[in-house]
Every structure is written in C-alpha cells, then in structure tokens.
Amino acid sequence: MHSRVVKTVCPFCGVGCGMYLTSDGQGNVCGVAPEQDHPISLGKLCEKGWSSVYAISPDNRIHHPLKRKRDRFIPISWDQALAEISTFLQDILEESGPQAVGVISSARATNEDNYAAQKFARAVLKTNNVDHCARICHSPTVAGLKQVLGSGAMTNSTKDLFDTEVIVVFGADPTENHSVLGGQIIEAKLAGATLIVVDPRVTRLAKLADIHLQLKPGTNIALINALLHEIISNDWHDRDFIDNRCDGFYALKSNVEKITPESVAEITGVDGPLIRQAAERYSRANRAMILYGMGITQFVSGTNNVIALADLALICGHIGKPGTGINPLRGQNNVQGACDMGCLPNVYPGYQLADEADTQQRFAAAWG
Ligand code: SF4
Incomplete structure (x- = not known):
C-alpha cells in the first residue's frame, strides 16, 4: 500500500479549517498540513488542528x-x-415502551450518520428521544433564531470579518475556543475594524477591544434592551429595513422605552456612557456583524437572549448583507449538521416540527 494524502476538514471546532492528512503505507495517519487556499482558514490551523494526528492515531482509537x-x-x-x-x-x-429508550447522536459525526441516528430513533425505536450536544450549547440558537429569522444558523460567512466596520463578540472567547477565527478577528481589528467585546471576563479580545462591556453574568437581556433603547431613542435604527422586513417593531419599541443605559447600570455593572458608545458605534456603522457564543446561550433565558440579540441586528438592518449578520459560533465541527439533520427531540430533518400531524404523516409515509 502506498502513502496517500487526503483533503479533509479539521475534526475539532466549528470553524472547519481545511487540512490535508497523510497516511503511511499501512493506512496510519502520519502527517497534517493546512490547506493553503481554503476559503475560511486561509492556510492556517490552530494547535488543535495540528495535533489531529495524535488524536486519531491507532493507539488512541477503539478497534x-x-x-x-x-x-x-x-x-x-x-x-x-x-x-x-x-x-x-x-x-x-x-x-x-418507546419512551424508555433514546439515542444520543454526535456533533462530531457526519450529516449522513446523524440522519441515520435520528431515523433509527424515530422509524425503528418509535421515539422522538434523540438529542446531541446542542442541548447544552446551541439549542437556544436553533429555537431563538428560528423564531426570529426562520433558520437557526449563522447568517453570514466568517469571511465577512474582512468586509465589516464593526465586530461585536458577545459572550464568546474565540482566541481560546475557535483560535483560527480569533486570529482573523485580531487581523480585522488591526486592519481598522472597531471591536466591541461583551463579556464578564477580560479575554484576549477584550484587552484589544475598542469597547469592552464587562457585564455581570446573567445580565445580557438588560444590556441588550438598553442598547435597543439607545438606538431607537436616537433614531439610529434602519426605518426602511424595519418597514419592509420586520414585524413587531412598535411592540419592541414600547418594551424598551424606559430601559435607559443608566437604568441598567447597576444591574449590569456597565456604565451608561459606555453602553451609549457601543450602541452608537454598532448602529451607525454601514456594516456590523455580531458573533456570539455560550455566554448568550447557556442560560435558562438562552432562547430569549438569542432573540434579543437578533432583534438588535434587525432594527439596525445589519443582516442579509455582506459584513453583517448574527452569527453563532458552534463548538463542535458539525453541531449545525446534527441540528439540520433532526437530532433534536422536537424537530425532524430540516427543522420540520415533530408535533405537527401533517409532518408526522409525511415522514411516516417516507420511512414506512
Ligand atoms: S480553529 Fe477549530 S477547525 Fe480550525 S484548526 Fe483549530 S480546532 Fe480545527
């Protein structure tokens, strides 16, 4: 057997860096190299990607x-x-009975494996008890973004970091957890983008940020409501976008009418003037993008946190264009695929609701 080079994607985080793995004559992986012209990772890997060889070496695997x-x-x-x-x-x-069994699928597995896992649960075991690690990371993203935008996924590509004026990193630490992306945020910042970090921790990005809103844990919604208030009361929102694309603006406006930056300063621990500055920088940019992580989702109010953040992007019209959007940073390399394939108890593949009679009949007919 000859050695072989295979083009693939890093198995670790949701950035999905492109790489080549080399296998020796016996089929053992013995080398790793970044894919130089990969559209997302642009020829880079972080330490986790470089160590793939050790993680998948025969000694570390179950045979x-x-x-x-x-x-x-x-x-x-x-x-x-x-x-x-x-x-x-x-x-x-x-x-x-079927409620006594269930299937835990994997966000590290392929779409095909995840599809088969949820189909096995539903068509063979006759249960909707199927789940995966999104339950403890981004299931609020699926629920929240689906309600607001119709789909629980990033609205933009991370390539847009190089085409935006303002980057908001909300409740995420990409230089630790999505290192290649963290490096790209630093590059974009050094190239002139404004960086706003919202995080109780002083992360590497917080140290570099133009504005660091160091809120107290669990006060996301109070802070976002104050940002919404400030933007609306200064008329910095995008009226055309709201009139043509959004529902419920006046209800939102009335909800945040009294939530001034000063009124949440004690709750959030962030001074009113700093909240005002962040609201102005984000809303008045031509293109601004939000990236968020588990500092938004891992709360009992996770779904509402996601909805509030999506509202912030919507009222400014920072969505649906290059260099904008609301972008969940996924932890595992295929959390998105596992959700899309229906490895969640409440949805079939493609987020079709599992408790709708029509949908149940359609899948019953297709799966026998
Ligand atoms: S950033 Fe994520 S996908 Fe890229 S090399 Fe590191 S672990 Fe792998």
Missing part, C-alpha cells in the same frame, strides 16, 4: 466493540455487540 465486565472492558465481535444491543433494546421496548 472493537467493548463490553463492560465488572471494572473493565472486554473486546467482543461486531456480531455479538449488535445481537446483544438489539436484544436489550427489544426487552426494554416490550417492557416499558
């Missing part, structure tokens, strides 16, 4: 199904594993 026997795992054959799992599942289904 057989393993069965627990007391305090250790014993290798067994695939036939034995499949037979035993199928017997266990049948016993549970007969004894307790």
Whole structure:
C-alpha cells in the first residue's frame, strides 16, 4: 500500500479549517498540513488542528466493540455487540415502551450518520428521544433564531470579518475556543475594524477591544434592551429595513422605552456612557456583524437572549448583507449538521416540527 494524502476538514471546532492528512503505507495517519487556499482558514490551523494526528492515531482509537465486565472492558465481535444491543433494546421496548429508550447522536459525526441516528430513533425505536450536544450549547440558537429569522444558523460567512466596520463578540472567547477565527478577528481589528467585546471576563479580545462591556453574568437581556433603547431613542435604527422586513417593531419599541443605559447600570455593572458608545458605534456603522457564543446561550433565558440579540441586528438592518449578520459560533465541527439533520427531540430533518400531524404523516409515509 502506498502513502496517500487526503483533503479533509479539521475534526475539532466549528470553524472547519481545511487540512490535508497523510497516511503511511499501512493506512496510519502520519502527517497534517493546512490547506493553503481554503476559503475560511486561509492556510492556517490552530494547535488543535495540528495535533489531529495524535488524536486519531491507532493507539488512541477503539478497534472493537467493548463490553463492560465488572471494572473493565472486554473486546467482543461486531456480531455479538449488535445481537446483544438489539436484544436489550427489544426487552426494554416490550417492557416499558418507546419512551424508555433514546439515542444520543454526535456533533462530531457526519450529516449522513446523524440522519441515520435520528431515523433509527424515530422509524425503528418509535421515539422522538434523540438529542446531541446542542442541548447544552446551541439549542437556544436553533429555537431563538428560528423564531426570529426562520433558520437557526449563522447568517453570514466568517469571511465577512474582512468586509465589516464593526465586530461585536458577545459572550464568546474565540482566541481560546475557535483560535483560527480569533486570529482573523485580531487581523480585522488591526486592519481598522472597531471591536466591541461583551463579556464578564477580560479575554484576549477584550484587552484589544475598542469597547469592552464587562457585564455581570446573567445580565445580557438588560444590556441588550438598553442598547435597543439607545438606538431607537436616537433614531439610529434602519426605518426602511424595519418597514419592509420586520414585524413587531412598535411592540419592541414600547418594551424598551424606559430601559435607559443608566437604568441598567447597576444591574449590569456597565456604565451608561459606555453602553451609549457601543450602541452608537454598532448602529451607525454601514456594516456590523455580531458573533456570539455560550455566554448568550447557556442560560435558562438562552432562547430569549438569542432573540434579543437578533432583534438588535434587525432594527439596525445589519443582516442579509455582506459584513453583517448574527452569527453563532458552534463548538463542535458539525453541531449545525446534527441540528439540520433532526437530532433534536422536537424537530425532524430540516427543522420540520415533530408535533405537527401533517409532518408526522409525511415522514411516516417516507420511512414506512
Ligand atoms: S480553529 Fe477549530 S477547525 Fe480550525 S484548526 Fe483549530 S480546532 Fe480545527
């Protein structure tokens, strides 16, 4: 067998950097190199990407199904594993019904694997008990952005960082968690973009930011409402965009009418004048983009946090154009795909609602 070079995507985070893996004559991965002309990573990998070889080396992988026997795992054959799992599942289904079983899928798996996992749960086990790690990271993004925009995904490409005037990083630490993207934010800032960081922590980006809104944890909505108030009361919102593309503006306006920056200063820990500055810089830019992470989603109010942030982009018309948008930073490399494929209890593939009779019938007909 000859050595081989395969073009692929880094298996770690949602940035999805392009890379080449080299395998030796025995099929073991022995080399990694960045894809120089990849449209997102532009020839870069972070330390996690460079270490892919170690993560997927044969010594670190499971080669057989393993069965627990007391305090250790014993290798067994695939036939034995499949037979035993199928017997266990049948016993549970007969004894307790489909609500007693479920499938946890993986945001590190491909779309095809995720599609098969949720189809197995629904068509074979007859349950909607299927989920994956979005439950603890970006399921509020799916729910919130779907309500406001119709789809729970980034509205823009990260390439737009180089085509924007203002970058708002809200509740995310990209230089740690999405390092190649973090580097691109720094490049965009050094090239002249204004950087606004909203984070209780003094992250690397916060140290470089033009404005750091160092809010107290859990006060996102108060801060966003004050930004909305400031923008609307100064007439910095985009009236044309709102008239032509948005519903419910006047209800939003009335909700934030009394929420001045000063009125939330004590709750958020951020001075009123700093909130005013951020509102002006973001809303008066021709192009401004928001990137956000788990500082928005990992709250009981996560869905409302996402909705409030999307409202901020909408009233300024910072959406639907290059260099704008509302952009969740996904942790794993295929959280988006696992959600799109329906590995969530409440939606089938393509976010079709699992509790709608028409949709149920359509899928029942297609899947037999
Ligand atoms: S930024 Fe993410 S996708 Fe890119 S190399 Fe690092 S871990 Fe991999």
